Amino acid sequence: MTDYKEKFEKMRVAGKIASKTLDMLTDYIKPGVSTDKIDKLGYEFIKDNGGYSAPLFYRGFEKSLCTSLNHVVCHGIPSNRVLEDGDAVNVDVTAVVDNYYGDTSRMYEIGNVPVKAKNLIEATYDSLMKAISILQPGKKLGDIGFEIQSYVESKGYSVVRDFCGHGISNVFHEPPNILHYGSKNTGKELTPGMTFTIEPMINYGKYDTKVLNDGWTAVTKDKSLSAQFEHTVGITEDSCEIFTESVKGYTRPPYNK
């Protein structure tokens, strides 16, 4: 089967621009910087690299990327909020290049964050990579959810139910939904050429969320800390390709070591 080679080539290009955007932003995501500044830097970088920020004007979203701080689960809107020592922030970038999408997010630690936050961030990253490690044709969508859920629940954390990963290609969000919880050997079977995101949102407390009056910002109901990492992946003949790996080797924080 070679009929997805061209699609993968385009996903690779879009994914790399998205991950390079997060790489570039690393030096700026520091105490004293506003999330609006991060948004502007991301917009410019993607534009300068021949792409466009997919979130901008997507369903009425008015910024180019998402910045989700502390108890914000996802879809945080960049603002004049300045990053402060102790904040944990997710930055979620989606670049569209030549009509194809690359979607990725990472957590960043601002100054010194509590060890509780570090542990949650580490477990969230590890859950994503554990799920990615099992990807191959014949596995099922439920296997992805099982990997993530069993790992983070063993540490006492919870998996957000209200948001999920998604198919992605020349459409930003398309079927199937990728749930981050589930049972082994259930759901749709993975086949070569499938492209989707895995983007677990893991809470320190309960999994319940609510959306604020701005219509976007999703927060934990119990105000507990939430963490997320996201990769865009494609299923190959025998495993998978990660389209959004860091070029600089920035996997999980701290990124300066």
Ligand code: MF3
């Ligand atoms: N990047 C997000 C995702 O992982 C979607 C953001 S849509 C926006 O699917 F409008 F909130 F930006």
Ligand code: CO
């Ligand atoms: Co996504």
Ligand code: CO
């Ligand atoms: Co995203």
